[in-house]
Amino acid sequence: MRNKYINAEIMQQSMKLKQMGADVTVINSKLCYISFDLSGFKVSYVYNVNKKNRYFLERIKPYPLPLREFDSEDDVIEIIDIDLSQFKNAIKSHNIEEFINIARKLDSVFHKFEDLFLYYNLPEAEVKRLSDEILEFDRDIDRIKETSERICFDKEPEYLK
Amino acid sequence: MSDHLLIAVSIFTITYMLIMSEKIHRTVVALFGAVLMLVFSVEGQEEAVHHIDTNTIGLLIGMMIIVSILKRTGIFEYLAIRSAKIANGDPWKILMMLSIITAISSALLDNVTTILLIIPVTLVITEAMDINPLPFVITETIMSNVGGTATLIGDPPNIMIGSAVGLSFMDFVTNLAPIVVIIFIVNLIILKFIFKQSMHATESQKLSVMNMDESIAINDKNLLIKGGIVMAITVSGFMLHATLGYESATVALFGASLYMLISNLDPEDILLEIEWTTIFFFAALFILVGALEDVGVIEFLASKMVEFTKGDIGTSSVVILFGSSIASAFLDNIPFVATMIPLLQDFGIQTGQDITVLWWSLALGACLGGNGTLVGASANVIASGIVEKHGKKLSFMEYFKVGFPLMLVSVCIAYVYVVVRYL
Numbered sequence: 001m002r003n004k005y006i007n008a009e010i011m012q013q014s015m016k017l018k019q020m021g022a023d024v025t026v027i028n029s030k031l032c033y034i035s036f037d038l039s040g041f042k043v044s045y046v047y048n049v050n051k052k053n054r055y056f057l058e059r060i061k062p063y064p065l066p067l068r069e070f071d072s073e074d075d076v077i078e079i080i081d082i083d084l085s086q087f088k089n090a091i092k093s094h095n096i097e098e099f100i101n102i103a104r105k106l107d108s109v110f111h112k113f114e115d116l117f118l119y120y121n122l123p124e125a126e127v128k129r130l131s132d133e134i135l136e137f138d139r140d141i142d143r144i145k146e147t148s149e150r151i152c153f154d155k156e157p158e159y160l161k
Numbered sequence: 162m163s164d165h166l167l168i169a170v171s172i173f174t175i176t177y178m179l180i181m182s183e184k185i186h187r188t189v190v191a192l193f194g195a196v197l198m199l200v201f202s203v204e205g206q207e208e209a210v211h212h213i214d215t216n217t218i219g220l221l222i223g224m225m226i227i228v229s230i231l232k233r234t235g236i237f238e239y240l241a242i243r244s245a246k247i248a249n250g251d252p253w254k255i256l257m258m259l260s261i262i263t264a265i266s267s268a269l270l271d272n273v274t275t276i277l278l279i280i281p282v283t284l285v286i287t288e289a290m291d292i293n294p295l296p297f298v299i300t301e302t303i304m305s306n307v308g309g310t311a312t313l314i315g316d317p318p319n320i321m322i323g324s325a326v327g328l329s330f331m332d333f334v335t336n337l338a339p340i341v342v343i344i345f346i347v348n349l350i351i352l353k354f355i356f357k358q359s360m361h362a363t364e365s366q367k368l369s370v371m372n373m374d375e376s377i378a379i380n381d382k383n384l385l386i387k388g389g390i391v392m393a394i395t396v397s398g399f400m401l402h403a404t405l406g407y408e409s410a411t412v413a414l415f416g417a418s419l420y421m422l423i424s425n426l427d428p429e430d431i432l433l434e435i436e437w438t439t440i441f442f443f444a445a446l447f448i449l450v451g452a453l454e455d456v457g458v459i460e461f462l463a464s465k466m467v468e469f470t471k472g473d474i475g476t477s478s479v480v481i482l483f484g485s486s487i488a489s490a491f492l493d494n495i496p497f498v499a500t501m502i503p504l505l506q507d508f509g510i511q512t513g514q515d516i517t518v519l520w521w522s523l524a525l526g527a528c529l530g531g532n533g534t535l536v537g538a539s540a541n542v543i544a545s546g547i548v549e550k551h552g553k554k555l556s557f558m559e560y561f562k563v564g565f566p567l568m569l570v571s572v573c574i575a576y577v578y579v580v581v582r583y584l
Contacts, residue, residue: 004277007434008547012281015238018377019285028430051427 027052035061036084041091043084047076059083063103082154089151169203169456173449181492188438191445191496198452212451213444216324216410217317221271221443222435223413224314227391228274229434230420234385237266238378241282246375250290250367253353253360256297259283263301264308264345268338269396272309272316272531272540273436276302280547289373290366294548295555296356299563302544303348303532307571309540310528311341313409314399317443318498318527322520324410325502329403336521340578344529344571351570355563384424391420446499454503463507472512475584478522481505482579485526486572490533490565498527518583525575533568535560 014024029050036043044061055076059065070076090096113130116122145160176194180187198204204212240262248254259279267275279301287294309315313323313333323333353360379385395416398405402412421428453459470477481501488497501523509516531538535545535557541564545555 004273004436004543005546005550008277008281008543009550011232011238011278012285012551015282015285015378018235018238019289019373028433051429 034080038084038088038091041087041096043087045080045083049073062087062100063107085154086152093151163456165201165203166456166458168201169198169452170458172197172201172203173453173458176449177496180496186438187493188442188445191442191449195445195448195452198448203452204448204455208455209448209451212454213447214321214324216408217320217447218440218443219408219410220314220320220324220413221317221440223410223415223417224271225274225435226417226431227388227395227413227420228270228278229431230384230424230426231388231392232278233380233426234382234388235378235380236385236388237278238282238285239375241279241286242370242373242375242378245286245370245373250362250370252290252292252362253357255286255370256300256352256356256360257349259297260300260304260345260349263304264311264341267305267308268311268315268341269392270314272305272538273543275305275308276540276544277547279305280544284547284551286370286373288551289369290362291369292362292366293359294551294553295559296352296359298544298548298555299560300349300352300356302538302541302560303352303564303567304345305540306528306531306538307341307345307348310344310525311338312399314413316528316531317495319524320409321495321498321502322524324408325506326520328520330399330409331403333524334400337524340525340575343578344574347570347574348567351567352563384426387423388420391416391423394419443495443499446496450499450503453500459500459503460507463504463511466504466508467511472514474512474514474516474518475580477508477516478518478579478584479576481519482522482526482576483572485523486530486533486568489527489530490537490568494527494531494538498523501527518579521583522579525579526572529568529571529575532571533561533565535564537564537568 010026014026017024027050029048032047032049034045034047042061043059045057045059047055047057049055053071055070055073057068057070057076057079068079070079090099093099141160172194176190179185179190179194195209199206199209241259244258244262245255248258263275263279266279270278280298283297283301284294287297306316310319311334313319313328313330315333319333319337322328323330395412398407398412398415399409402409421431424431450459466477470480485494485497485501488494505516505519505523508519531541535541535555541560545560548555
């Protein structure tokens with residue numbers, strides 16, 4: 001019965017999206033929900049497996065990490081493994097709570113910025129100021145990295161060179 | 162009572178009650194009951210398999226495959242938008258056109274399938290027009306049950322009756338379609354009166370549907386053309402199956418396999434959409450009822466029916482028509498009809514009369530009865546579920562106030578038809 005309702009809903013959404021100009025392709029897939037409990041610290045992910053051999057992974061806890069696409073299930077498992085071991089290390093740190101809070105704030109700030117950009121016409125000077133502040137924040141991260149002890153060596157950081 | 166008789170009746174009664182209670186999924190209950198018949202040696206495994214009507218199962222699977230491919234073409238979205246535009250956005254005209262599409266589709270496809278295809282597109286149109294979808298949903302649900310009554314393949318009770326008794330597609334069309342057309346028209350007139358307050362739209366509401374583009378609704382024109390050819394062959398096959406000496410399932414499975422062959426779609430995707438729970442439910446029911454037949458319960462009930470009606474065909478057809486419509490309004494009509502079929506067959510043997518009229522009475526009662534309440538037919542339950550997911554509520558009483566009187570009117574018309582034509 002649930003499948004019937006899902007199919008009916010997909011049909012409805014496809015019709016609306018097509019009327020909006022979209023090209024809609026519906027692919028049968030499985031959604032896997034994975035959760036770990038690291039001594040009370042919850043880490044969870046979702047990933048989608050489909051017959052086109054594309055794997056979409058997203059971390060949802062402790063803070064969301066944007067969707068990434070992979071070629072194989074092994075890559076997905078490897079990324080989860082590394083991500084998890086990083087959190088295992090991170091929870092030993094006394095800064096973990098503060099780190100999670102900052103990550104969540106960053107996520108929230110990003111969405112506020114998006115709204116600001118999409119809903120308002122911003123003065124050029126303000127845009128420049130925000131850009132400069134982000135650049136400064138970015139430099140701060142690079143600077144702090146140089147003076148902090150590295151604790152994870154499973155792989156090289158993707159963004160922090 | 163012998164042990165087997167007692168066990169069979171107990172298993173059947175408990176299974177039936179559990180199915181009706183809807184506390185556990187009906188397929189699980191029916192399968193468990195069927196297997197218990199084997200465990201308690203009421204019947205052997207070979208006998209049990211022999212009771213499964215492969216024609217009904219094959220017909221259902223064949224039509225499910227055809228629909229699974231056909232719905233990918235976007236034909237229902239196209240038809241709904243096109244109808245709304247032909248109607249110039251007039252809600253009543255849209256309702257009338259969608260009702261005709263629903264009834265015809267339901268005569269050629271299963272009711273549940275029709276509802277699953279027509280309600281979502283209706284909701285998109287009513288949402289675009291910002292009008293209440295409930296009059297549309299109620300009308301389409303009623304019309305799907307009415308339309309499904311017209312043919313052998315339109316409603317599961319008809320599939321079971323046709324298969325068990327050997328009535329052909331054309332037998333159903335010539336005997337039931339004429340009265341179904343009349344019932345459709347009468348129902349539509351009454352529904353127009355009931356929903357007249359909801360059938361208004363401003364110019365901007367009409368414009369919103371006129372701005373929709375039906376041409377982009379078709380996903381795959383090639384697949385649609387192939388589907389049209391397959392449907393034409395399949396429907397022609399149904400019309401000629403008795404003459405050609407084929408079972409209806411052979412026709413449906415030929416159409417299904419041909420469409421799979423020429424569609425170039427992944428067969429796994431297609432077969433995944435077969436409603437296996439429904440197929441297993443039917444198979445289990447056939448075993449359960451078969452076990453009752455084997456132990457003599459059906460024969461006993463048939464003799465009681467002969468006693469009650471004094472073997473009079475006229476009285477029996479009235480009892481069956483009204484009895485099955487009331488039963489189907491509140492209970493699942495599939496197990497009901499599955500039980501009635503061998504009972505009527507025994508009735509025919511015991512009275513030694515031609516009981517063809519009883520089959521039409523059963524088909525009319527069981528199919529039209531489904532309109533009586535929200536739980537009367539699977540199509541009604543599905544329609545209400547889709548609407549609920551859309552944020553609207555179709556309550557039991559809201560449906561009952563419209564559905565039950567219409568069901569009584571339909572059955573009374575059917576009664577007059579049966580009396581005038583057959584008795």
